[in-house]
Amino acid sequence: MDGILITIYRTVLGFAFLLLLMRLLGKKQLGELTFFNYATGIAMGNIIGDMVVHKEITVLESLAALSFWAVSVFLIEFLNKHSPLLTKLTKGQPSILIKKGQIMQKEIKKHQLSMDDLLMLLRMNSVFDIQEVDYAIMEPNGQLSVLKKPLKDSVTKEDLNIPPKSGQYLPTMLVSNGEKIEQAFHEYNLTNEWFEIQLQRAGYQTINEIFFAQLTEDGEVFFVMKEKSS
Incomplete structure (x- = not known):
């Protein structure tokens, strides 16, 4: 006791x-x-x-x-x-993960982040489409600060009295570091043939050239090419 x-x-x-x-x-x-x-x-x-x-x-x-x-x-x-x-x-310094709309692949790997992690942090900042981002900065405390592109953030549809229109798709990651996200393809019934056509339209030959690909709201695909290792 x-x-x-x-x-x-x-x-x-x-x-x-x-x-x-x-x-x-x-x-x-x-x-x-x-x-x-x-x-x-x-x-x-x-x-x-x-x-x-x-x-x-x-x-x-x-x-x-x-x-x-x-x-x-x-x-x-x-x-x-x-x-x-x-x-x-003792505190570290901010790191730029997206600069002028370009994904800084080396910085992402340096912080041991995946594209899933980056997209999650963007969604926490109410950004679902990575193409809207001008700058994304990882702060020393682990938070992500996001600056949208001016054309994406300046005027809303409410300002112009334009009725809202829902997108056909929710922006979804299709490729991460050259690997297909099969679940996303199944969810939207996307075929390999359709994706091959999207690759060729964007000027790519194979998926191995791609670091990241995202299905946009209107059904298009946003591609980011792999950086050449120095």
Whole structure:
């Protein structure tokens, strides 16, 4: 029974101290979940966990470790304001995934993203057709910032009193890195012969030349050619 009470005491004390430190660190730790913030949260959580589970570690030692970690975070945040290089190392920097409408394939691979991941992030920004995007920037906290092309974002049909018209298809990925998405073909009853015709119309010979292909609302296909490896 005494062991349970000691565990509860350590848990409550550790939680209260951690909550105090997080309040002191500010909302920035929660609002900007960079790699540095993520590592900080995990480390502090592990210190509290060790204090609760491992009785040979004294409460004073655990609280001292937490305090030292918090002071280190304050110091690094202070230095970040005066050192762009340190900021780059601890927080990273934005990466352009789509630039002037062009998909930056090397950047996507560098971040270990698939086209499925990119399309999902675009949909979370209310963009279903990748052709509407002028710039897409991966922020250090993992969020995607999207700037639409001016012609796609300036005037709405409501502004011109044009009745809305539903597209024939939902923009859907057909090819990712040279591989056909069979489920998409089955869903819309698309045949290999139809796709071969679309390839030839776009000036391609085989699917191996294609990095990405998307079925658009009007039934056309938007192709992105593979970048030549340097």
